[in-house]
Amino acid sequence: MLRFAYNMRNAAKVARTVRPVPAARMQPVRFMNGVKFYSSTSSLTKEDVLARSISVLNSFELKVPSSSIGMETEFIKDLGMDSLDYNDVLVALEEEFDVVFDDNVANEIKSVGECVDYVLKSYTPAQESLDPEIR
Amino acid sequence: MSKTPVPFSPENIKTVASLYRRSLRTAADWINRRDFYRAKAAEIRLRFEQNRNVSDPKELKAIIDKTELMLNKFKHPDPIIPPQRPGGIMYDRNAPPRYSSGPVPFSNEL
Numbered sequence: 733m734l735r736f737a738y739n740m741r742n743a744a745k746v747a748r749t750v751r752p753v754p755a756a757r758m759q760p761v762r763f764m765n766g767v768k769f770y771s772s773t774s775s776l777t778k779e780d781v782l783a784r785s786i787s788v789l790n791s792f793e794l795k796v797p798s799s800s801i802g803m804e805t806e807f808i809k810d811l812g813m814d815s816l817d818y819n820d821v822l823v824a825l826e827e828e829f830d831v832v833f834d835d836n837v838a839n840e841i842k843s844v845g846e847c848v849d850y851v852l853k854s855y856t857p858a859q860e861s862l863d864p865e866i867r
Numbered sequence: 868m869s870k871t872p873v874p875f876s877p878e879n880i881k882t883v884a885s886l887y888r889r890s891l892r893t894a895a896d897w898i899n900r901r902d903f904y905r906a907k908a909a910e911i912r913l914r915f916e917q918n919r920n921v922s923d924p925k926e927l928k929a930i931i932d933k934t935e936l937m938l939n940k941f942k943h944p945d946p947i948i949p950p951q952r953p954g955g956i957m958y959d960r961n962a963p964p965r966y967s968s969g970p971v972p973f974s975n976e977l
Contacts, residue, residue, distance in 0.1 A: 816915055819884050820908075823891045830949040838888065839881040 776855050781829070781848045788824050789844075792817070803845030822847070831855060872931060874922045886934050887915055896943035 782803065790798050795812035796805075805811060807818040822833050825847060831854045833841070841847055872879045890911045898904040921927045950957035 815880050815884050816887055816912060819887050820891070820912075823888055823895075826892075827895070830951075832949065832952055833888070835881075835885045835888075839884065 776852060778848060778852060781851050782844070784828055785825060785844055785848060785851075788828050789821060791824070792821060801844060803848065804843060805845075806843045808842070825851070829855065871924050871928050874924060874927050879927070882931065883915070886931065886938070887911070889938055890915075890934070892946070893938060893941055893943060896946045897941070 786798055786801050789801060789811075792813075794801075796810065801811075807813045807821065808815070811818075813821070819838070822838055822841070826832060829851045831851055833850065837850055841850065872882060891908055894907045894911060895904055898907055918927075918930050921930060948955040952958060
């Protein structure tokens with residue numbers, strides 16, 4: 733009985749100290765702020781693609797050191813590849829980036845930069861490809 | 868099947884490059900082990916290299932037609948297509964909606 737009275741007094745104290753929060757100021761509970769479980773924007777940047785392309789190129793026999801490869805480097809002229817060599821590179825890049833170099837595109841590509849641009853153009857992050865209106 | 872090609876012309880180089888890429892993709896479709904695929908790719912490369920210096924248009928046409936025939940014969944029924952590409956499993960799919968913030972706070976007050 734005594735304990736009950738004591739509890740009642742405490743409960744009253746708590747009720748006095750905690751003021752009710754007005755509904756308008758209530759914020760939704762956020763789960764793990766700042767952590768996203770999806771790709772918000774295109775996660776590929778030009779530098780990423782170039783670096784990964786160079787690492788793919790490193791697995792081939794090159795005439796020049798890989799540090800000198802840039803966007804303007806041409807496969808046939810600068811890297812000393814023949815047409816089959818550079819098609820090897822294209823197929824390896826397809827595997828790396830999950831893109832497909834269509835025939836008319838692949839036949840026109842001459843430099844590393846054109847490859848990088850095509851990869852960036854045809855890369856679609858999983859969710860961004862959707863029209864927000866249909867959702 | 869195809870027109871008579873002109874040996875060593877830019878058009879012929881493009882045709883052969885296209886055939887070579889298709890061969891490599893077909894090999895990758897069938898072979899799921901990296902080392903086996905590399906061996907096959909080397910073999911494909913060797914076969915193309917053997918016919919590098921063919922200068923007779925008729926012979927060249929025969930070789931290209933034979934390659935086309937082989938590509939059609941060994942075409943994979945279920946080739947590897949990147950998911951987002953046409954024909955891929957995620958192409959044109961409507962994914963469930965996503966949200967970056969919670970629902971708007973509900974309130975009856977005006």
